[in-house]
Structure formats: C-alpha cells, structure tokens
Amino acid sequence: MRILEEGKADYLKVDPDGYRASVRDNKPHQMVSKLMTHKEAVERFVRDGDYLAYDCNYFQRGPSSLIREIVRQRKKNLWLCGKFTYVACAILVEAGCADRIDIGFIGFGPWISRAVREKKCTIYEYSNAVITLRLKAGAMGIPFMPARSFGGTDGFQHSGCKIVEDPFTGKPVLLVPALNPDVSIIHVHQADEFGNARVFGTGIAHAECALASKRVIVSAEEIVSTDEFRRDPARTSIAHFTVDAVVHAPFGAYPGTVQGYYASDPMGVIEAMGAMFRGDFTEYLKKHVYSVQSHDEYLQKVVGTEKLAEIRRRETIREGYAS
C-alpha cells in the first residue's frame, strides 16, 4: 500500500500477535469468581506506566469510584485514552498519575495549557470516534482500520494515523492504528461474579474496551446471578472471559449518572468542574479521594445517604434500563 501522508506523533505500539498471545496466556478463559474490592482490583491490575482507557466519564456512567481509587493509590505515568470526557483526565494529570493523553475531547481549563507548557503532559490528537474506531480495531485483533474521517485536519498531523492509497478503489483513505490498552476500567449496571456484564442504554465503547484491553476491571451497580444472564443472553454486553476483576460499586459513577438507576448530582458535578476551571484540584482531591480509604466510606462520610436517596429519586425514567 502506498503511504500518501503520515501523522508524526507517537502511538501505543500496534502488536496484534502479542495481544493474541496475551489473551491466550493471561485472560481467564475459565469461569472463576473475580469479585474483589476497589483496592485489590487497582493494586493488581493497574500498573505504573500503563495505557489506561476508562469508558464513558466521571459524569456519565463512568467508573468514577475506580478513578478515585487509582488516584488514592498514586499510580504513575499513565497514558490516558481521553475520549468523550470532562474532568477525569484533569483529575489524573493534576494528581500526578498521568503524563500522556490521546485526546478526542477533554474538559479543558488552565490545567491543560499549564501541563503542556511545563512538559508535565504530552498530548496526541484524535477525535472521539477515531479513538473508538482504534479500540474497535483493537477489539477485532487487527492492526488498523480504515476511516473516512479525520484526514485533512491538523489533528491528523499530531496523531498516529496515516493516509494511504486504498488498494481496492485507488482512492486516498485514512488508517487508524489499532489500540489495545494495557487496562480498561468500565462501569456497568449489572455484572455477575465472573465478569459477565450488562450495560443498559447508550454508551461509548464499553464492548470494544473490554475486548481490546489486556486487563479489564468492571465495576457494577449490582451483582446479579449468572442465571440472570442465561435468562436473557442477548442483553449481555461483556463476556466474562474478557474481564479480570469485578468490583461491586453501588453509586460507582457518582457524581455522575447511571441511566435508569440514579441522576447526576449537580453540586457534585459543579465541584469537580469548578476545580478544573480554576486549575486547582488540591481541595477536591483532599475531600473526595484522600480523606477516605474506600468507596463505601466515601459514600457514607462524604456524599451521605440523604444525597444518594435524592439522586435515586430524581431518576424517574426507568423504561429500558431494568432487567
């Protein structure tokens, strides 16, 4: 294939053969219970220097409790998959956990310009859907995927994409490099102890993240029996063998929403957004991360049961979200 144009940025090494071998050697092919705490899951499966993808975000059915646990454990040098996100990248960079971001969309503010200027963080440019397409290629076990978007942009120049002459039509076509994150964290409505998981409602790329990532932590609002999955198999979003850890995390997306289960907490969202726009997360992290040892303690001491009851009450739409 003739290469017509190439982005000049680094990208996570593309290695489908290595990924296959890691699936053979490291994924839990057998049905085994993987229930564990936030602390244990992050200790065992998130490593310094990892490429970390989180699906959805801190406000929208994202793994907010796992993100706080990563900060609590002071992980270092993470490379973030910054698609469809607001504050999570800011939190992880400001907390000293991450130093590289592939950007589709992130919540901006003084923190990002400062991090780039002071060379605390390197940015690579994509779009949201180019990143989810990279994950799709990673989830298919192939090295790249063609796309009809992103060519001609300045983002392309700062990406790992290429434009080639399509061997079938002879026309220029963009190729995105497959993305196989070291670890993905995904928040779902329901999971069983083995990692079978259900997402109700729309999403970003939870299925792709689970299939494409070497290690996968699923946090779930509810732990249900495997019989629930066998009763309605078409609703299984993620299969157990892609998952390494299952964490029971009621209100795991707080301050964000989980569709059909609870609404977002506007004050909780504003607090995080405020820290981002001010460019100072010191107080936020102190209160929401370091002041407690666990998610359960966070819900009890920082958020409070009254607030939890309120956000559950405010979520009045249930159609389509119940099992």
Next chain:
Amino acid sequence: MSTPATDFNEREFVICQISRLVDDKYIYWVGGGGEPMNSVLLAKRMSAPNLQYLTEDGCVGPEARVPFDPLMTMISSPANYRALQWGTMNYAADLAQLGYVDYGILATLQVDRYGNVNSTVVGKYEGGEGRRFGGPGGADSIAALAWRTILVTDQQKRKFVDRVDFISSPGFLDGPGARERHGLPPGTGPWRVYTPWAMFGYGADCQLMIQAIAPFVTLEQVLEEMSFKPAIAPKLEILEVPTEEELMILRTQIDVAGQVTDRGRWIEFKDGKYSFAAP
C-alpha cells in the same frame, strides 16, 4: 400564533433560524447541547414532529424529556427517552460514514473562510503557548461525514478568521477537491454558518458568502465583526425574526432555566423597526 415577536435575544434568534431548516424528511446528527440541540428540540415541537436525530452516544431518534438534567445531556435517561434505538459511538460514526446523516449541526469556537473548525487551540499549538480547548470530540466525524454541515457561532471578529489556528474538524480545507484528496467522502461538507446576525453559505470556490442578515444589523456591522472580507450574495436576504409561538415553546418547554439562551443582547421592535434594546 405565528405573530412576529417584538422582544427576543440574539441567542433565541439564532436557535429559531436553525430550527426552521429542520425537516422530518432527513436524519440529523446533533451536537449534544447548546444551540444545536435546542434548535432540533424546538423543530420537533413546531414543524417536524417525527424528527430523527442522532447523538454521539448512538442514540437514534429520541423523544427527549426536557428540560434536561441540569448539566449533562448524552448518556442520560432524559436525553435518550423514548428513542428508536440505543447504540454506542462507533454505531453513530458508522451511520454517518454510510451516508445516513443528511445534516450535521454543530456549535463552534472559531471558523475560517473555508468553513474549517477549530476547537483545539487558540494561538500557537506547539509548546502549549496557545489557549487550549477540548478538542474535536464528535464534531470531526460530523464535519467529515454528514452530507451537509450547519455551523453555529457568534458574530465576532476573533471567531471569523481568515485561517483557523488549528483545523480540528474539516471544512473545505483549502478549496475545491481538498476534502477528497485527504480521504473524506465526496459530496460532503460545510453548507451553512449561522450567527445571531447573519447566515452564510459557500460559493463555488468553497469560500464563505454572506447570504442573509438579521433585520437589527447592517451589512457593515456584520463585516466589522469578521477578520476577513467574505463574498456577498447578489441578493442579500433579511432573516425573519422569531414568532411568539417559537419563543413560547423555547422559553416554557426547552430552555426553561435559560441555560442556553440567557446570553447575548436583546432586540426590540420600536418605531417600526427592530434594533438592539438599551442594556
């Protein structure tokens, strides 16, 4: 009820303009909030009850419950209420790549004479010297893949520039044929730019052309709020003001708390003409 309104603001004006283009014959991909979302929500209550729009989270044809949860739209139950289908981001992008998306509607930070969109950095990119913004998000897919793209922005000199500081999402790039040379599907691209003061189309040279202006500004005022001189259509149209009915729906059903519309100058009908109200 289709009485022309006598008091409205700039934001309401531009939302009504875009809303009137929306037709339930077509499929739209709409930015998740702001003027684009308000425009389609208004259209669904006015002229297009069977309106179908997609959002980036793969939500197809919802009958959204408004007003939204105060802060967030996509991946939430009110925004995705009574949809025809729930998918994910790759599904939305696939539909656009297949050619199902007739129109994309986007708000933008900065636009240039070729309709290129910047949502990444204002100022110099390298070294973090410029002011960094969020990135293209879903806008790149919309701008690349929808058959026609409608942009909405403010009429300000710093927003209409000769060349954007960074092309986050593609317009016509640098002229005819450029999109295809970079692998984008033929027959797609920018179609309209709306501001509270004017409506722009594109000439055969793929460059912005003023086609209509609001009744409360002059052509000279519009030109003063642009960093380059655009072409001007041979017959310049005057945009119609919002009707009382449109405003009533927008204010009582859609943007009840003024999250989108509580911004911009007010316009009043006085002495037989529309003009800016005294602040």
